[in-house]
Amino acid sequence: MSTTVTRRPSAPPVREEQPRVEEHRPQHTFGRILAVVAVWVVGWAVLRGHQTLSLPGAQLSDFQKWLNGVKNSFDAARETNPAFKIVGGISDGLNWVFLHLQYLFSTPAPGRPVPEVGWVGVLAILVFVAFALAGVRCAVLVLLGTLAFGFLGYWQESIDTLLITLLAVLICVVIGVPIGIWMARSKGARAAITPVLDGMQTMPSFAYLEPLALIFGIGTASAIVLTVIYAVPPLIRITEHGIRGVSEGAVEASRSLGCTSPQLLRKVQLPMARRTIVVGVNQCMMAALAMAIIAAFVSGPGLGVPVMQSLAALDIGGAAVSGGLIVVVAIMLDRTTTAASERAELLARAGRRHVQTRRIVLAVLAVVTVVAIYVSRLRLSAAQFPSSPALQRPVSTFISSVTDTVVNSIEKATTAFANVVSYGLINPLQSVLAASPWWLSALAILALAYVLGGWRPAVTALVCEAVLLGVGLWNDSMITLTSVLVATILVVIVSVVLGVWMGRRRRVDTILRPFLDALQTIPPFVYLVPALALFPPSRFTAIVAALAYGVPIATKLVADGIRGVSPTSVEAAEASGATAWQMIAKVQLPMARAAVVLATNQGLLYVLSMVVIGGLVGGGSLGYFVVAGFSQDQLFGKGLAAGIAITALGIMLDRIARHAAARHGRV
Amino acid sequence: MTQTRTYDDQNDGQKDGQKDGQRGGRNDGAPDGAGESALSVRDLWKIFGARADKVIGTPDADLPRKQLQAKTGCVAAVKDVSFDVRPGEVFVVMGLSGSGKSTLVRLLTRLIEPTAGTVTIGGEDVTKADAGRLRDLRRHHVAMVFQHFGLLPHRTVMDNVGFGLEVRGVAKGERRARAQEMVDLVGLAGNEGSFPDQLSGGMQQRVGLARALAVDPTLMMFDEPFSALDPLIRRDMQNEVIRLHHEVGKTMVFITHDLQEALKLGDRILIMRDGEIVQIGEPAEIVASPADDYVRDFVSDVPRSHVLTLRYVCRRPDGGDPGEGPALQADEVVRDAARQVLAAHGPVRVYDGEDFLGIVDDEDILRVVVAEEEAVGS
């Protein structure tokens, strides 16, 4: 199946404003960077190992202990505090709604051996909705995908994932669209909410999973809240972007006709931003699905459960099948919303006769659907998905054996490669960053931030460094920073090579793109087992996981950038006899510079979002502490502190990169 | 009504005004007293930037634009502008890009808030109106046509034209009837169900025109409405405006950067530069006696015979006796009068109504025409 899901689960913040460009003297920058690095290395050589602020794994700083205390008093207040009663009401409501949705579509309803609506009915409903919203091709896609749920043995889990995703997205829309509108209309709201959104997107979910379960209880409600926290920011940002992107002329003309503010919103801004908002809903859905597995950690229903169970048994095939179904759900939702947004306009413009025909078609199909639902309530064969053909075992066995074969044949080479990179690149870099006295590294980073981006990012870096020191995780932050930097550099190298190749050759693009899409959509948990088969548990493996996640988006951006280079320039270079290499180095790459800069920035954010996953495969440091804090009561404070540190690192790197790009990238 | 003001005059006046604090009392080439004018603008300022309101009344306000920006970070888009528009008049504001003309027109209905000054439309002080009054004004009295049309892409032509009535709360049936009338008036019949992006630029602007007309405003404003159109279509649309002006007789304020357009449409023309008024006058007056080199340069390419009226060509008879022969009215354009003057056997007498102004002879006419040839030739 060729997948072209453009999905941004870690949905990097939509940045609408480019930072103000400060005076820029690129010719000096390189020399200055060298000077800073030289001073740093000399300082490191002399002072290495002193004042590194390293904190052993089981020890806690005062701040971390304080966080533990806060959580404990929170825990104790659960019985008495009235606020918990209100929140308890909310989570009871969410649980009730979802439970009844389950009785309707996925789990045996009280008094019945099967749900109210059997599989035939569910299938009919899904296909009908897809057809009504998005047309025949989408309906066929949904039909095949839904059948795959059953034949691959995860009917109930898949429907649960679909239901919980849709419910969470509905809540996101109810919350997110008004906030987006508010931000578009009020500068103050925008200034206040933007950093909150940044935090919601960069803070690893594991860091707040436990208190969340404490507040909303274990199960569906927590899973929904978790999903909403992660999925609502892209919707808010894109809604805001859409409303503010409405043509200035149309708004002015409407105002000149005496539109009131609500009229302007209802009759002009919302209709004109509708397509953008649908894109936001689409991104929101993809982000919600990215939480499908994490939600399983608080006993959220759906496909996350079998993925985690397969992982515990190191069953590569099983994880791939259940994880693959998450991709199927993603494709179904993505295609339907995308096609729906494209068709909405066409339908609105269709002639009256066309509309009538469509109505009749829909009415007929609705009758079929109703009959299907009715039959599925009466007959067991239409209610329970047939148990054969059961494709799950053959498919997962096949995937496992293929993976085994591949792993066995390249394992030695990959292990050796891991060692080369670890000894040659990661260790020396980490030593300079983490084994220097903390003040030396801190000053050096500040200096680099200033040289690269001017005083604004330097101020941000200063604040972020203060946070790292304050949460008591300086040394571990430096270790994580090393991995993040190495991973980002590798992402850029790989994506430039692949991207140039794809940009220059249509066929390469056609072949590679589906793979990139799939890699971007498949939950990272699924490829942890094969990654661990190829590499030892180490920082390098964590970097590989980050690469698998960051390379697809960066590569696509580079490829699009290369393809966007004006054909005239390429022609002119060809006419003057440039070789292929000269063409790439002197024409295409320099002209696609903006795309490369953007790819770097996105790659960086994607890499950062994998720090926690990296902790599961030997990445250690911050990522490990976040997971440990979720798992162990006495490490909660450390885990939350690590989450805060990751957020601080993310904001620091992002700001430096953006300012540097604005200064030197001319984007 | 033939008085002209120069750039320097205005500056002087402004300084005087600041001294005695009575800047509204001067004659700005328009009748005093807002009562008889459809639109009256007094001492209007717009300065963009933080603390913009602190600039007015200080010596900084007199600084040229660049210096002001360098000193305070503020940009003066409109500087102390005053004028009046008579009912039924087509009043053209002309200037190059950046001259502040588009800002000026937006100040008039406070699409942009003025920094200082007053705007009076139909006797009501717009600058003092609250939000509700202002909305009322926009809904009923003033309508605007925009350079980039400002149509709503998700609505049909019909619904775009009826939009102003819709926001006003007019019932659907009445709205559609009125919109249909307007669609017919601007020659879009048959395209009612189309969407804006299915129309050509010229047709889109007809929609914009119909939308403005639909609310039956007393005052219409045009912000460079035709500059995004092809030359041929632009000429059609200009004629359309002239036709509509004859048919519906609205007062119009028309913004343009195109002198030809200004001369063709305007009863009077206001020339702006750097946010300030350079000259206000009738087309012939502007061409005949430019206020300064800036305006002179502007009008140098204009075919004078098409614009100049006999008023600006005639001279006092040498002997004091007008003698016999044909008589013509002063507002006759030279090109139209040429045949009669050349056919006459002597000077032709020029009258402004009953008053004798002077005479023109072959030589006067030829001077205009030949000067024009030379200008074109060089």
Added chain:
Amino acid sequence: MAQRNIRGAGGIRALWLVALTAIAGLVLAGCGGSNIKSTNTASGKSCGQFNIAVNPWVGYEADAYVVGTVAQQKLGCQVSYKNLKEEVSWQGFGSGDVDVVLENWGHPDLVKKYIKGNHTAEDAGPTGNIGVIGWYVPPWLAKAHPDILNWKNLNKYASKFKTSESGGKGQFLDGDPSFVTNDEALVKNLNLNFKVVYAGSETALIQAYRKAEKNHTWVIGYFYAPQWFLSEVPMKKVSLPKYTPGCDSNPAKIACDYPKYNLNKVVATRFAKSKSPAYTLVKNFHWTNDDQNLVAKYIAADHMNPADAAKKWIDANPDKVKAWLQGT
């Protein structure tokens, strides 16, 4: 795109034809099967909802699904499995989300907080499984260098265990963040030239051991029994200074082996008081390491789904199950 093709009356008629065929097909297909009868939930006893926490390791899954399946089949309980880590499971006792944790590995901190502290949980007796935590090496290594099984010889081999992660010392692999480990303290207090490296998950740990055995590479790390992986690769335990009661009372000074854990069941106090037959079942539940390993093998090695694996074992062991049901 269909509506573009389906134009006019002919198209509509064709559409009706298709629709009617589909409906007829549905009805016919439905006739083939049996009717749905409503189920009888009241099976004599009032069990009601039974929430079992499922901690993320296969041995636990075996416990949970065996107990759950028995509760469902014999007692008519509405069983719901909650996939949770330990800390969150215990948190659930108080909120009513969790009734039972079926395999508890000590966790003195949680005992202190929830059993002794706020009394939301209580002990429900041993499962019969003995938990052994310790330091393990792959079998090939134990065979090639038998003396490595004594901790005193570890420093001799330290350099062999060096990796890119261990900063010049020998690498000691630690596993899932959930595990309570003393390894950093042990390494320090036993003066071992090792560095504790966190593999980050049980998955990572098992893959590392699997590879080490296959490729004969050097690895030493934390592991535990009962564990299904031991039936695939029988890891060998390294003896540490003997555990004596109290030798682990000061976490920073620990220099002795892990205790043997009598794995126990923990239930919500509210659940214990409820007189639910499921509580009696939990209380009676008792089996051996071999029993658990067998079910775990069904799940992990034979890739059965947990419910089927549990059923298979239950069908083969009616006597044990019968004993658990006494008094329900």
